[in-house]
Amino acid sequence: MRLLVVEDNEELAELLAKGLRTAGYQVDVLSTVEEATSVLLTTFYAALILDLGLPDGDGLALLREIRHRNNPIPVLVLTARGGLHDRVHGLRSGADDYLVKPFALEELIARLEAQLRRPGHLLGSALRIANLEFDTRNRQASIDDQPQLLSARETAVLELLMRSKGRVVSKKQVEDHIFGHSGEVASNAIEVYVHRLRKQLSERGAKVQVHTIRGVGYLIAEEK
């Protein structure tokens, strides 16, 4: 899977490329808006990692140009500023996610994978926490490589939690994921599904824990 890194600091660009290659990606590195614009016209990349401050222009300008051409490539913005104006601007101009420098390479790869696993961005690999695995292609959960049979609703909740590994999924997100935006949802319906999922996982020996963050949402993590 080929990624494009647009970063003007050579040292950082090389280090990023090295890290991403270790993680199994093929990486091209460019340092200017101009180069990136022309290369993106002819070459298909699975994702773009874009620094905002570039010598010949603002990374956001490139981003707008890409979106203007209806190129749906997932874009992960790197920003040194981290200011509030940057954040709002970046996401409005069409970035899918952003990271403030300095960031952990692990975090970058995790965010990248989250983008690549979105519908339409097929990343076939299974999601995994401890001994629990979830294959996004056939939506099959397995514990210790033993396929598990879960109800459709439990599977949906598990999928969402696994996709958001390391992050809190709000109750609203779970609702939308399971019931769509329409329809009345009983106030405790989500809690019931999460409770059932939690029970199923622990009964079957999964070494994961589904945390309930009261008033906020849910988070799946390795059992301590």
Add this chain to the structure above:
Amino acid sequence: MIRFQSIISRIVILHVVAVVIASIFMSLALSWLLSYATNNIHNEAMQEQAVTVGQHLSARPDGRLELNLPLDLLGLYSQAYGRYLYAVIDDQGRVLFSSLADHAALFPVDARSSDVEFLQQRRGDATVSGASIKKTVGGQTVWIQTGENLANRDVLIDDIVADFYKNVGWITLPILLVLLIADIAIFRRALRPLWQASEIARDIGPTRTDLRLPTEEIPREVRPLVSAINLALDRLEEGFRIQRDFTADAAHELRTPLSILRTRLDTLEDKQIGQALRKDVDGMAHIISQLLDIAELDSFVVDPDEKADLRSVTAEVAEFVAPLALTQGKDVALLGETEPVWVKGNPEMLSRAIRNLAENAINHTAPGTTVEFFIDENGTVSVLDRGPGVAEHERNLIFQRFWRRDRRKAGSTGLGLSIVQRIAELHSATITLENRRPAGARFSLKFIPLRP
């Protein structure tokens, strides 16, 4: 010296003074002109009468002069009528003819006088005013004097003078008042662009540094002031821009080398060394982030029109810090209001303040306990922990930059609460701090609520 607060009041006062002075002078001038004109008419009439009397003066063969006045003139000069008088005097000063009972001259005669003279003389309790002309009749020089007793003066003339103020004088006052009103109207019109400029100036502030006062319609006399203000605004805007650019540049210059360092550590072969160094770099990055936050806050101004949903901002913070809390064996909960709570303020700034309170609470709360966020519909967010609480003598210290209770403790920069305090100040929010029973602290931030 009286100091006038407004140009209009200055104009009104000075104009009223001018109106009073002008009214007095105009009246005096007009009445002087009027009496001058009536005097002229009187003098001419008297001269004419003298000429007429002279025409009826003739020399007899014996050389003596005789006066044969026709009947109508005799009536005019009659004692009974008593208004007009005449006398004829020869060059010896003898009175030849006189309409007066005592056969006297009307005015003293002076041989050196010119051909026509206008004179006035008091006679008893009356004043006689008239003319004296020099004429030669039959080789003799005589002075013919005619006069009018002013006590019996023509009623018409008297009326004109007497009624002058009643009929004419008052008209100057309204004319001058109309002028005054016209002047005020002109001035108000001329000042209108200034009022419009003031309206624009009212909106200029740290959040709107791009506005400038219009100069097109401003009166030329005031334009230098307006232009100077605009130039001053240019300089201020430049100052703001430099400050903001500096913060952004500093962030870039500091964070890029840190990113390189961080990524280099992440790609190290020796995972163990990497692990320890990563922690150091993260700590350094945290301090730099907070210093940059402080620098940004120093030049940050809250747009008065901005609003934030305190509930959703807090929920985002809770989502963000929950994984951190869980890895430390601590929990997070969001309680209180479940509907949006709108307050005045910048959402990102509110988020930073709450995040710093949250990180502080997670650092201090005991393992196995829960950090609670509580939203009140009155615009208050509280962050509650189960840590050691804050001792009385530390209450002010904790908000000071770089203050830490335990300097050996890692992960604390001593900047978090000072950021919270600065953001609270910028939003006119109040911070309250209470200790909880049996242990713990409750930090509350009360923002200005907006009614939906």
